[in-house]
Amino acid sequence: MSYVDEIYERVVKQNPAQPEFHQAVKEVLDSLRVVIEANEDVYRREALLERLTTPERQVLFRVPWVDDKGQVQVNNAMRIQFNSAIGPYKGGLRLHPSVNLGIIKFLGFEQIFKNSLTGLPIGGGKGGSDFDPKGKSDREVMAFCQSFMTELSKYVSTDTDVPAGDIGTGAREIGYMYGQYKRLTTKYEGVLTGKGLSYGGSLARTEATGYGLLYLTDEMLKCNGVDIKGKTVAVSGSGNVAIYAIEKAQQLGANPVTCSDSTGWVYDPEGIDVALLKEVKEVKRARLTEYAAQRPSAQYHDKASEGTNQWEIKVDIALPCATQNELNIDDAKKLVANGVIAVCEGANMPTTADATEFFQASKVLFVPGKAANAGGVATSALEMSQNSERLSWTFEEVDAKLKDIMVNIYHNIDDASKKYGMEGNYVAGANIAGFLKVADAMMAQGIV
Ligand code: NDP
16 A cells, blocks of 8 residues: 555544544645655655654643633633744634644644745644634623633744634734733743734734735636636635725726625625625624615525525635635536636635536646635734834735735645656645645654
8 A cells, every 4th residue: 555545544544533644644645645645665664654743742721711691611622733844833713613633733734834824933733612702792802711721821822823804803812812822821922823913913914815815816717818807717715815805806907796694605797895894794793684674686595494605606706714614515516517727726625526527627727725724824924023123014015915925825836746757737836836845854854
């Protein structure tokens, strides 16, 4: 059996009931086959793949907190410190009822390669809890965040592990966590990114993932002879990534016509009104029904009663920006039948494995999240640099650096796909380019 197949079997056996983690490992290992096989003896002797697929450290803890009625609540939480070969662990904290060990391990594993692709010195990690901030008062969210950080603070610091936001962890949650870290340690340091501008945050961090997604998409289209201007775009999600993807798509002259949340989706043929979307989602924290109620051109579709989603709209570009496995093979077939040119993942692993293969077989330009959404973590690393310098850069400076990084990522994954004989396969290109740097650093640092 090949080394790659052996390792995949090992991962499945040693990590039962973690399908998302298995899926992520399989996708990466399959596309690394050609590189691994060229160096199989060395990698085997060094147990490189065993080490790469096993987190360096997994911290599991409980988070007790008191709700507004005086009832004690208990959530499960974790931080997976996956790989520190090229820098301190870096990756977000997800707060969502679906959070479990398999999901956080898949995200942490992906983060290793994504962080490597940015070209910045950051290792891979991820964390989170099954706490749901939705429907909680600010005081309850604060109680949770303080208790969460009381435990997490033992394992993070500016030089070891620097968490950030993710689904459910926005500016409010990061603020409460940062306050508690400072109180516990007496240190005013950049231990978290995604901070508010008044206490060490970076300009353009809020916009970074969505903007970065569009910078990369634009560059890829240009290099494939396509102008983004005038193209119709379907976006899913209406959170941080989706909102700023829609905003930048419009700035580049494209027309994003959909967005969604967990209960429904909106089709707005005149183009999504970003100011209204921000008001509904960032200020009122309301549902998309509210957007549709205030926007005559928008049609609202309820997901549960209709069984539909935004992928049935005829578009040139699809940008899944909500969550994992939200675009399946049936959706992919509809998009291809409607003539989609490009699919770029704003979320982490939003496309199922069979849908990804179908896009590739149909010659759709497809960029995986670890490359396309790396702008968020890249700008987090720029926030770390500013904190270390005790300086703040202007929006334009950060945005220009972000754009450079995203353009470079596109060229690196394109070059890697060509070098290994898989031109246009950006999944393989991203995995190979991300892997080579990490593997080199791991080999240089010996058996650790
Ligand atoms: P937000 O919490 O801001 O928004 C998430 C959006 O997706 C919301 O519209 C939410 O709807 C929807 N959503 C979440 N879970 C589900 C679900 N199970 N089914 C359907 N819809 C769902 O998160 P972000 O925008 O920050 O993150 C979106 C994705 O991008 C995630 O995969 C994240 O890991 C990834 N990512 C984020 C980065 C960042 O900088 N923020 C960086 C790189 C990747 P609702 O409000 O109804 O729950």
